[in-house]
Amino acid sequence: MATYQLNVNGAHREVTVDPSTPLLWVLREDLKMTGTKYGCGVSACGACTVHVAGIATRSCLLPVSLVGERPVVTIEAIGQDPVGRVVQDAWVENDVVQCGYCQSGQIMCAVALLKHTPKPTDVNIEKSMGGNICRCGTYFRIREAIKAASQRL
Amino acid sequence: MPLTTTNANDLNLSRRGFLRASSTAAGGLLLTLFLDPPAAAQERSEAPSQPKAYPPAAFVEIRPDGKIVIQVNRLEFGQGVQTALPMILADELDADWSQVVGELAPAGDVYKDQIYGMQMVGGSGSIAHSFQQYRELGAKTRAMLIAAAAERWQVMPEQCRTASSIVHGPNGQSAKYAELATEAARKPVPATARLKNPSEFRLVGKKMRRLDSSPKCNGSLKYGLDLDLSGMVVAVVAHPPVFGAKVKSVDDKAARSVEGVREVFEIPLARGATGVAVVADRFWSAKRGRDLLKIEWDSSSVERADSSQLWTKYKELARAAGNVAVARGDDGAMERIAASNRMVAEYEFPYLAHAPMEPLNTTVRFDGDRAEVWAGSQFQTGDQAAIAEVLGLKPETVTFHTEMAGGGFGRRAAADSHVQREAAEIAKRLRAIPVKLVWTREDDVRGGYYRPMHLHRIEIGVRADGMPSAWRHVIVGQSILAGTPFAASMKDNLDHTTVEGVADTPYAIPNFHVSAHNPKVNVPVLWWRSVGHTHSAFVMETLVDELAARAHMDPFGYRRKLLKPEARKLRAALDLLEAKSAVWRRRLPKNHAVGISCHESFETGVACAVDVSIENNRPRIHRATLAVDCGLAVNPLGVESMFQAGVTFGLSQLMAKGAITLHDGVVEQRNFDSYVPPYMPDAPVAVDVHIVPSTEAPSGCGEPPVPVISPAVVNALTKLTGKRYRSLPLVAI
Numbered sequence: 001m002a003t004y005q006l007n008v009n010g011a012h013r014e015v016t017v018d019p020s021t022p023l024l025w026v027l028r029e030d031l032k033m034t035g036t037k038y039g040c041g042v043s044a045c046g047a048c049t050v051h052v053a054g055i056a057t058r059s060c061l062l063p064v065s066l067v068g069e070r071p072v073v074t075i076e077a078i079g080q081d082p083v084g085r086v087v088q089d090a091w092v093e094n095d096v097v098q099c100g101y102c103q104s105g106q107i108m109c110a111v112a113l114l115k116h117t118p119k120p121t122d123v124n125i126e127k128s129m130g131g132n133i134c135r136c137g138t139y140f141r142i143r144e145a146i147k148a149a150s151q152r153l
Numbered sequence: 154m155p156l157t158t159t160n161a162n163d164l165n166l167s168r169r170g171f172l173r174a175s176s177t178a179a180g181g182l183l184l185t186l187f188l189d190p191p192a193a194a195q196e197r198s199e200a201p202s203q204p205k206a207y208p209p210a211a212f213v214e215i216r217p218d219g220k221i222v223i224q225v226n227r228l229e230f231g232q233g234v235q236t237a238l239p240m241i242l243a244d245e246l247d248a249d250w251s252q253v254v255g256e257l258a259p260a261g262d263v264y265k266d267q268i269y270g271m272q273m274v275g276g277s278g279s280i281a282h283s284f285q286q287y288r289e290l291g292a293k294t295r296a297m298l299i300a301a302a303a304e305r306w307q308v309m310p311e312q313c314r315t316a317s318s319i320v321h322g323p324n325g326q327s328a329k330y331a332e333l334a335t336e337a338a339r340k341p342v343p344a345t346a347r348l349k350n351p352s353e354f355r356l357v358g359k360k361m362r363r364l365d366s367s368p369k370c371n372g373s374l375k376y377g378l379d380l381d382l383s384g385m386v387v388a389v390v391a392h393p394p395v396f397g398a399k400v401k402s403v404d405d406k407a408a409r410s411v412e413g414v415r416e417v418f419e420i421p422l423a424r425g426a427t428g429v430a431v432v433a434d435r436f437w438s439a440k441r442g443r444d445l446l447k448i449e450w451d452s453s454s455v456e457r458a459d460s461s462q463l464w465t466k467y468k469e470l471a472r473a474a475g476n477v478a479v480a481r482g483d484d485g486a487m488e489r490i491a492a493s494n495r496m497v498a499e500y501e502f503p504y505l506a507h508a509p510m511e512p513l514n515t516t517v518r519f520d521g522d523r524a525e526v527w528a529g530s531q532f533q534t535g536d537q538a539a540i541a542e543v544l545g546l547k548p549e550t551v552t553f554h555t556e557m558a559g560g561g562f563g564r565r566a567a568a569d570s571h572v573q574r575e576a577a578e579i580a581k582r583l584r585a586i587p588v589k590l591v592w593t594r595e596d597d598v599r600g601g602y603y604r605p606m607h608l609h610r611i612e613i614g615v616r617a618d619g620m621p622s623a624w625r626h627v628i629v630g631q632s633i634l635a636g637t638p639f640a641a642s643m644k645d646n647l648d649h650t651t652v653e654g655v656a657d658t659p660y661a662i663p664n665f666h667v668s669a670h671n672p673k674v675n676v677p678v679l680w681w682r683s684v685g686h687t688h689s690a691f692v693m694e695t696l697v698d699e700l701a702a703r704a705h706m707d708p709f710g711y712r713r714k715l716l717k718p719e720a721r722k723l724r725a726a727l728d729l730l731e732a733k734s735a736v737w738r739r740r741l742p743k744n745h746a747v748g749i750s751c752h753e754s755f756e757t758g759v760a761c762a763v764d765v766s767i768e769n770n771r772p773r774i775h776r777a778t779l780a781v782d783c784g785l786a787v788n789p790l791g792v793e794s795m796f797q798a799g800v801t802f803g804l805s806q807l808m809a810k811g812a813i814t815l816h817d818g819v820v821e822q823r824n825f826d827s828y829v830p831p832y833m834p835d836a837p838v839a840v841d842v843h844i845v846p847s848t849e850a851p852s853g854c855g856e857p858p859v860p861v862i863s864p865a866v867v868n869a870l871t872k873l874t875g876k877r878y879r880s881l882p883l884v885a886i
Contacts, residue, residue, distance in 0.1 A: 042826055044826050075371065100369030135510045139833040
């Protein structure tokens with residue numbers, strides 16, 4: 001066990017966990033922030049996507065010991081970001097979700113895309129979102145919501 | 154069946170149940186429907202002086218703040234029932250929709266599906282089976298509110314009208330539902346109440362956004378896996394690598410040394426197997442502990458299933474007819490058709506895992522004489538009973554909370570409740586400590602309960618006009634129903650889920666013979682969204698396309714000619730599809746092709762057209778257009794969304810790594826890196842859905858999107874490559 005100082009959603013958090021613990025499980029079990037989801041644990045589905053220093057990152061394979069001082073932003077706080085707010089609104093207005101389990105990760109990926117590329121092409125969208133699985137298959141509405149959000153940025 | 158617009162009193166509801174109203178402690182109105190009047194009502198009856206609510210047994214609660222909480226008698230796992238069922242009730246109630254909340258009801262007799270007789274989600278029946286029930290509940294609640302207002306104002310109920318959670322009287326009086334709730338709760342529940350004419354619907358038939366979007370977009374919604382109880386521990390289980398194998402010996406020294414691991418012990422598993430549970434204060438500790446277990450397994454007494462050997466066996470079986478599902482016309486007709494007009498086709502379909510995004514989980518706390526359970530379950534009644542059995546309790550002493558689930562597609566409806574039994578076995582040992590059992594993704598992919606492997610062998614005799622005159626169809630695949638309580642629905646050893654979509658084909662084939670072999674294999678199988686239609690639609694729709702091409706006929710025209718006159722829904726869907734896709738089908742870019750298909754399942758007719766090209770040796774689906782006849786679409790936005798997304802679920806079986814295979818008893822896939830579902834680039838770039846206008850009773854929409862897409866895509870690929878594709882997944886084009 002070791003103690004780590006983390007910056008999560010703008011707040012300083014201290015956790016004492018095994019160094020191998022992925023950031024995902026620190027968020028979910030130690031910090032009780034369950035909006036970030038476990039889907040595969042092998043970085044294949046994107047349900048666990050958070051922003052680490054502004055970069056969309058799979059938290060299921062990132063050991064907490066490697067996070068360091070880099071700020072972590074999760075779905076719980078992305079609505080406080082202007083782009084995040086627009087994306088969440090677009091998701092609701094386009095009635096994107098079905099089971100919804102993957103959507104935290106989808107939204108975190110979409111926000112990262114739009115921050116970097118406010119006017120993405122279909123190719124940009126597929127490249128950025130192409131690693132996230134939605135088992136319900138809501139991909140078409142995800143595309144539409146990203147385009148709708150883009151128009152407001 | 155047309156919509157009933159008057160007192161629909163002949164429903165199961167009034168035969169088997171009665172309604173009871175009571176005031177809540179908060180002064181709200183509860184309308185409770187008991188389906189088992191004598192025992193349950195007596196048990197639950199309270200002294201009139203002490204009116205008490207039974208929140209678990211109630212469908213409607215009107216709170217003093219105006220909120221109307223509607224209990225949803227089914228699991229919400231994406232299908233939108235938590236929005237659609239409240240819409241139905243709120244419409245008849247004339248409730249202010251902005252104040253309506255849908256809650257997932259716990260396990261309880263009152264929440265049983267009135268047709269299935271158990272609380273469950275399956276057979277795309279959520280709306281179809283509850284439409285009338287929820288309408289009546291809304292209408293009766295409204296009648297009681299009106300009765301209370303009429304009494305207050307000393308007017309006749311007929312003089313009152315309602316709108317947006319307010320009763321209006323004849324002389325300008327008005328009262329909010331919330332103000333009337335306490336008085337209304339004292340009114341007798343009317344035996345009947347007038348239901349609206351469809352023209353009076355304000356919510357039903359309108360595009361309504363989901364009620365659960367916001368919490369699913371900001372991380373606040375809690376799924377079963379997100380549950381966090383005081384003192385809770387987490388368990389993972391080491392399952393045997395071969396189904397049914399047992400622990401021979403276990404060295405758990407290293408596992409126990411992991412910080413946070415509390416207990417390691419053997420537990421019985423389904424199908425006579427045993428496994429090793431690792432209980433820890435956190436998931437990560439439990440998983441690390443499990444990774445360090447050294448287990449020797451004994452699989453000496455179980456069959457080691459092997460996909461390649463199964464194919465050989467299935468092909469052999471398919472040479473002869475099996476249990477007969479249909480024997481229509483003249484069995485000798487085939488032999489009288491010239492060999493040049495006969496064709497034989499063999500199709501192969503692998504095992505498929507459901508792989509819902511939220512891994513399977515269940516939380517149980519066992520307190521000795523009672524237990525509490527939290528699970529995203531499609532089968533509350535069965536899962537509750539299974540847990541009770543493991544714990545030596547009566548089902549009614551097991552409080553069963555229905556948790557929101559991250560997908561399921563049939564996987565949360567296992568007849569043997571094996572996940573819940575595992576959780577109960579662990580809870581039994583821990584006593585009073587709540588334990589969350591988590592299946593990792595590897596457990597899920599390797600854990601069985603797959604869509605069965607199937608082999609179809611078809612012989613077709615074609616007439617001079619290109620239409621089939623004789624059709625012999627043999628299907629080989631494990632029975633899903635055999636050995637479960639659902640086997641009662643099997644007749645003559647025939648599992649209808651094996652042959653559905655073929656035996657009941659809407660195509661008019663004069664000499665038609667369908668039979669099935671249901672071999673026993675040591676691989677647990679289960680319904681996978683749309684069940685038999687996953688493979689039967691693929692076979693029928695690719696063969697019909699092949700016959701159309703052979704006859705040099707247009708695939709729309711050929712299907713119409715072959716469809717029975719009574720296939721109304723499919724004809725309506727085909728006609729709408731042809732019209733709605735006409736423009737883009739005429740302007741197809743070079744190296745693109747159109748594929749179409751149509752299939753009816755769960756009483757919903759669906760037709761599909763896709764625009765496909767080949768990119769990187771994979772089908773690229775530029776567009777899918779769907780036409781749907783599902784009777785009255787309660788929430789057209791929900792229907793549209795379900796079909797837009799459901800087709801992508803259907804594409805799972807075309808994915809190059811979209812198969813579960815076994816070698817020497819062991820599943821060869823592990824996770825989403827080896828069992829790969831569709832990602833965004835695999836899905837149609839655009840999907841438009843068109844609903845046939847209808848006032849007929851609603852039919853299913855959860856499963857019918859799945860069957861149509863794969864045959865449509867493959868029919869387009871055939872046009873591009875000239876090849877026939879009869880073996881899934883689509884490894885090479």
